[in-house]
């Protein structure tokens with residue numbers, strides 16, 4: 611297939627790009643590299659370094675079979691202080707992308723959605739029929755895009771799949787997390803293990819969970835990438851299929867930290883701080899629909915996610931953990 615990966619220089623997009631390439635697909639990446647990294651795009655893949663609003667220029671006359679869309683602003687805190695940036699980039703940007711897809715008759719779209727569309731459901735596991743009530747601007751913009759895609763599929767014959775990620779972790783094919791602003795638990799904890807930051811702050815240990823720390827559903831980025839390739843063939847003209855990607859098993863913050871200590875053989879220095887605004891106590895996915903419709907099931911464990919993220923972080927820093935400053 612000839613595929614355009616929009617946002618292919620970012621964490622998940624760059625892993626999916628490499629998987630597509632390894633499976634013999636023809637891949638072009640579009641990324642403005644505002645948060646992604648040009649060197650995350652593998653050799654042999656053309657990078658169109660431009661804004662998402664220029665998607666039509668890249669699609670024109672090229673006969674693409676599918677667009678995979680990862681480009682978005684994705685920091686929950688920033689989305690609250692700068693909603694304009696999030697509505698413009700995520701929603702207006704995707705509107706331009708959808709118009710380009712229609713104009714150039716690309717039959718298939720796979721969109722990177724998120725569990726943040728659901729907000730804080732009282733019932734877990736979360737299915738795709740759980741009411742979507744986002745509690746932050748980021749989740750609201752992603753839900754708005756999902757709604758636009760539903761309308762687009764109804765109006766045109768677009769075949770679209772939105773994949774709602776829960777907590778993605780790990781590294782694969784030599785690509786991993788390299789966020790300039792890192793907010794996620796596992797990379798921050800690994801930085802603390804490596805001495806690249808003083809300590810991990812646990813955001814509250816008084817939650818209504820067995821050990822008092824919040825529970826999340828972690829998925830290996832390699833499993834996640836596989837779901838995108840499956841979605842390309844599962845997509846059906848005129849239908850917008852929405853699938854959760856999680857493994858149905860939750861781990862608390864303390865359980866994740868214990869896994870990190872086990873895998874690295876090193877202690878994670880921690881402090882206990884206040885709760886982070888907007889954090890739900892427990893988010894766990896039902897991935898039954900992904901199993902039924904995509905034939906997908908996660909295969910890799912939390913320990914594997916940590917091991918791969920650790921190896922990726924060490925390879926990038928290029929020195930023994932704990933001996934050097936931030937790269």
Ligand code: UDP
Pocket residue numbers: 777793794795796798810811812813814823824825826863886889
């Ligand atoms: N977390 C934490 N300290 C940190 C980062 C995260 O205690 O420095 C907790 C956070 O409260 C949540 C879990 O780790 O319960 C996962 O957070 P992350 O930001 O990785 O993903 P989210 O679930 O917010 O998308």
